[in-house]
Amino acid sequence: MKKHTQPVLAISYFVEVIAFLKELNVDTDDLCNNLNITQRQMDDPAACITISQFSMALSYARKLCNGSISGLVFGGRLGPASHGLAGLSAVTQPNVGECFQTIEKVFEHRFPIFTIEYIQEDDYFGLRFTEVLPLGEDLAFLIEAIFSSFYNIGVLQSKESHNIHKINFSFREPENSSMYHELFGNNIEFDSAYCEYFVPIDRFYDPIILSNSTASTHFLRQLEDETPEPNKDMLPKTILSILEQEQEHLPSITEMAGKLSMSDRTLRRKINSFNTTYHDLLMLHKRRKAIAYLRDTKKSITEISGLLCYQDPSHFSKAFREWTGCSPTQYRKEYED
Numbered sequence: 001m002k003k004h005t006q007p008v009l010a011i012s013y014f015v016e017v018i019a020f021l022k023e024l025n026v027d028t029d030d031l032c033n034n035l036n037i038t039q040r041q042m043d044d045p046a047a048c049i050t051i052s053q054f055s056m057a058l059s060y061a062r063k064l065c066n067g068s069i070s071g072l073v074f075g076g077r078l079g080p081a082s083h084g085l086a087g088l089s090a091v092t093q094p095n096v097g098e099c100f101q102t103i104e105k106v107f108e109h110r111f112p113i114f115t116i117e118y119i120q121e122d123d124y125f126g127l128r129f130t131e132v133l134p135l136g137e138d139l140a141f142l143i144e145a146i147f148s149s150f151y152n153i154g155v156l157q158s159k160e161s162h163n164i165h166k167i168n169f170s171f172r173e174p175e176n177s178s179m180y181h182e183l184f185g186n187n188i189e190f191d192s193a194y195c196e197y198f199v200p201i202d203r204f205y206d207p208i209i210l211s212n213s214t215a216s217t218h219f220l221r222q223l224e225d226e227t228p229e230p231n232k233d234m235l236p237k238t239i240l241s242i243l244e245q246e247q248e249h250l251p252s253i254t255e256m257a258g259k260l261s262m263s264d265r266t267l268r269r270k271i272n273s274f275n276t277t278y279h280d281l282l283m284l285h286k287r288r289k290a291i292a293y294l295r296d297t298k299k300s301i302t303e304i305s306g307l308l309c310y311q312d313p314s315h316f317s318k319a320f321r322e323w324t325g326c327s328p329t330q331y332r333k334e335y336e337d
């Protein structure tokens with residue numbers, strides 16, 4: 001089997017994209033040929049596709065569909081088995097709460113491009129997805145697909161009704177936002193710091209139809225044994241974790257290299273192997289922190305720009321407008337309203 005140095009996804013997701021496009025009467029031969037993916041690979045359940053290949057596949061699919069490919073529709077195709085052992089280990093838990101807790105533990109094996117955190121408050125619980133790599137326009141498709149899949153699996157596998165507490169998306173509101181409301185309801189927010197999927201706390205102990213403790217233990221053990229090596233060492237995740245711990249200073253690439261006990265040249269090369277740059281990771285971090293400061297604190301725009309290492313507040317405002325389409329002041333006002 002071909003060894004990958006980049007983080008990988010299971011080939012099954014690519015197979016689902018191909019099937020999805022064929023249902024739309026799209027010829028997929030060129031797509032497979034351009035990515036050098038053979039039918040033999042697609043028939044191998046253990047095969048993988050790099051994140052770069054999958055991104056190229058989505059870009060190609062958008063061209064073939066004139067930009068109209070929907071992650072919400074695509075995600076509706078994905079049942080528990082579509083997510084492999086991770087999906088099966090989650091839906092064999094005894095209840096919805098433990099299903100979500102299991103997803104936190106196992107889905108990074110499946111989606112190494114996100115960190116996944118289980119969140120529980122007095123009135124809701126659920127999952128927070130944070131980009132580990134800057135995904136650009138692929139982010140919306142992937143999160144749409146994941147959340148749509150979660151919703152449909154929840155409807156099919158829970159013995160009780162599957163209702164949503166709130167869903168947050170870290171990207172701008174798309175033109176087809178009515179589709180989101182039709183599927184998830186009205187408690188939806190865009191341009192959030194994170195992508196989050198929350199359900200009411202009273203659903204925690206709702207039983208799951210496929211609950212099977214023996215099967216779940218088996219799936220979890222097998223999943224750990226079969227996790228691809230590239231997905232176990234995500235350098236961008238480590239870098240973002242270090243940036244998160246920095247309170248008053250964001251390290252330069254040379255300083256970051258020192259923290260990681262390597263030369264800046266080696267660090268650049270390793271980051272480049274993920275098809276990203278240190279600057280891109282910094283921008284990912286700054287965007288999240290900026291939104292958190294604007295939402296959760298009373299800090300002034302000048303204070304926030306300083307905390308994010310912008311020498312001039314106007315430079316911060318310009319960057320924020322590129323991220324969200326509005327100024328920091330406007331964003332805070334709309335959030336408070």
